[in-house]
Each structure stands twice: as C-alpha cells, then as structure tokens.
Amino acid sequence: MANRSSRHFLAERIRQAVARHEAQIRDFTAALVAVPTENPPGRRYQECARLIANQLKRLNFPAQMLRVPQRYLAGGGQSEPRWCLLSTLGDGPRALYFHGHYDVVPAAHPRQFRPALKNGVLAGRGSADMKGGIAAMIYAMAVVKELRLPLDGRIGLVLVPDEETGGAGGSRYLLETGRLGRDGIAMFTPEPTSGVIWNACRGAISMRVVVRGKPAHVGLHFRGVNAFERAIELVHAFEALKRRVARRQTRFAIAPAAARRSVLLLGGQAAGGTNFNAVPAEFSFTVDRRINPEESHAREKRALLAVIERFRRRGFRIDVDIFQEEPAAGFPAKEPVALAMAESARAITGRAPAFEMCPGLLEIRFYAECGVPAFAFGPGKLEVAHGPSESVVLKNVYEFAAIYALAAARVLAPKSRR
Secondary structure (H helix, E strand, O other): OOHHHHHHHHHHHHHHHHHOOOOOOOHHHHHHHHOEEOOOOOOOOOHHHHHHHHHHHHOOOOEEEOOOOOHHHHHHHHHOOOOEEEEEEOOOEEEEEEEEOEEEOOOHHHHHHHHEEEEOOOEOOHHHHHHHHHHHHHHHHHHHOOOOOOOOOOEEEEOOHHHOOOOOOHHHHHHHOOOOOOOOOEEOOOHHHHHHHEEEEHHOOOOOEEEOOOOOHHHHHHHHOOOHHHHHHHHHHHHHHHHHHHHOOHHHHOOOOOOOOOEEEEEEEEEEEOOOEEEOOOEEEEEEEOOOOOOOHHHHHHHHHHHHHHHHHOOEEEEEEEEEEEEEEEOOOOOHHHHHHHHHHHHHHHHOOEEEEEOOOOOOHHHHOOOOEEEEEEOOOOOOOOOOEEEEEHHHHHHHHHHHHHHHHHHHOOOOHH
C-alpha cells in the first residue's frame, strides 16, 4: 500500500510540474511547427535543429548538433545539410532514449506552417507527427531535472531528420557510426499512435521492376517484343506469390483482422509505352513487400527475386531496382520497460493503453538492430497525421510530457526504489 501511495504521489508531483510549463510547451510546439522542415526534399533542417538546441540550452541541457556526411544523403551534394541533435540528462552505464524526428511530410497548403490555436487544439503540419511529441519529451526531461528525481543512468535525447524518407540521413547514419542505442535499456519515440503503444512494425522490400521488349509499329508488331504483355505474365507470377503471402498472419495485435495478413502490393506505380500505335519497348511496375516481424527478411527477399529469375531463364529482359529495404521489428508487450510506460500512462490519464503493431515502418527497427527494446507512444492521432487538417490536442501533449517523465523515473529508478 505504501509503495502504491508513493507512486501516486510521484505522479502527482510530475503532473503539477508539467502544469507550470504548459505555456512554454505550447509556444515551443508552435515554434517548431512554424519551421517548414518538409521532406522530401529536406528543407530548413539547420534552422529547426538550432531552434531545438537553443531551447535545450535555455533549459540548461547540453546540445550537440552533428552534421551528417554527404554520402548518407539521397541527393548527394544537391541536398541541404542534415543535422542530428543529441542531448542528455544524468550519467551512468544505463541509457533510456527519447528518440524523435523533426522532419515532416510536405504540406497540403502553405498555411499549414502558420500554427493556429483554437479551443486547445494546435493545428499545423507536424503538430501530430511529431513536433508536439518532441516538445513533450524535452519538457519531460526538464521536469525530471527540476524535481531532482533520482536516476540510475541517463536519459539520452536523439532527434533526427529524414525519417519520412527512410532514415538514411538520420538514424541510419547514427547507427552505422556507433552513436545510436549505446548502453541502451529502452527507447521511446512519440509517433502519433492514437492512444495505443506500438510495440512492433513491419519491414519493407520495395522494388521497381522494368521489363524490356523491342519497339515496332503496330502494323509490324510481329517484329517487336511487347514489354507490356511480358510484364502481365510476370505480374501473374507475383499474384500467385501474393496469395501465398496473404495466408500468413502476425501474432502481434492489430485491427481489423485483415490487417494481420502479410502484404504484397503490386502496381503502386506503373508506366510504359510511347503511343497507342507502337509496340511498347519497356514497361515498369513496383512491388512493395511488407513483412511481418515473424517472417524472415532474407527468405522473403529470395522469394521475390526467384520470380524474376524464373522469367529471365525464359529469355525475358528484366531490370530490378530495390529502392527500399528495411527490417521488421517487434518486442513483447510484457517487456518491463513497456509495462513501465503503460503503467505511467494509466497513472497520469487513468487509462491503460493497449499494445498494437504499427501498419507501417517505425524507427524502432534501428534500435532493434542494437538489441534495444523500443516502443512508440505519442500524443498525436494517426488519422490526422500527414493530412490537410493535421493537429494535436495540447492537453494530450501536456499529459505525455508527464507520462514520459514518470516512465523515465520508473525505468531508471535506483535499485533500492524499483
């Protein structure tokens, strides 16, 4: 009973401390939204990173800005520089990472970068995904420091660009240079999860297939090789693979039931031919394979390429460009750090969040490569993120600042208090 009472007291102290910072959290979120960090192509990154660094310094935290080498950038020297931002609170060999991305998808209209506040809702591109969450995490650190909560270890803040285009210029760079997940015992990221905790995500193998033929005038079609007709044969073979793939279901929770099936999408993009009266010399289509955490990435890649090779042996000329390849990731909902986050949410909001698998990619996959349990849980709603009316309820942002602070205090509690 005494332990339960002390936990309630701690939650209340944290809630009150966050309440004293609500105006600052609101204004900082709005300032972040006002910087149009659109990706692609990756604009105004340095401006946003400096804004965050200055805010960290005002809160008496260190702020390290790392410029990402050009070789990690898709556009090479034509791209604006990429900047990762690192900060920390506490010390010791155990690290809990607060991880976020400050890039946003392109705006539906320019006014999305003019943050608008009405009835406690802040509207603007990136408010839900995930600048409101970044503000919540930074002020969670501020509250932990202000209240002098004891930590057996440290909170590491990691903010990256380029998440919306795969993470090569952000998290992948940090991972490959040994800066990601070092000494990590857990990672939390504030994706717009609509009230649930995402403890898993699918992987991806995305490819563009180009089938080549031989051009000819329609009247002399017998002299040509119709790339479109050959592509149809190839697509039928992929459809057979798709039927086999769709019979598999993940064990991770995700709704509705149809979303549990493994995914192979054909023809998201398709193009070819030059005119209605010419045999097409080329036809291309995309194959997007989304892999459940229980499936083998290597085996599923081999299955895709085996379809191509079968037709090459028949004399088909086929080129393949794999433009995205990312592993799946999944962690048990009973992980102690996951339970600490769920219990912290219940202590602050009165509601215990459910655990689900994200239908898309998450940066938890980079921490999975380091062996660090990672979970997504944030104040935004997935249904408005990326949309023309993106917004975040500020009450949720304030609650999540308290949730993150309480979760950090529990995960990094000294042994005598665990």
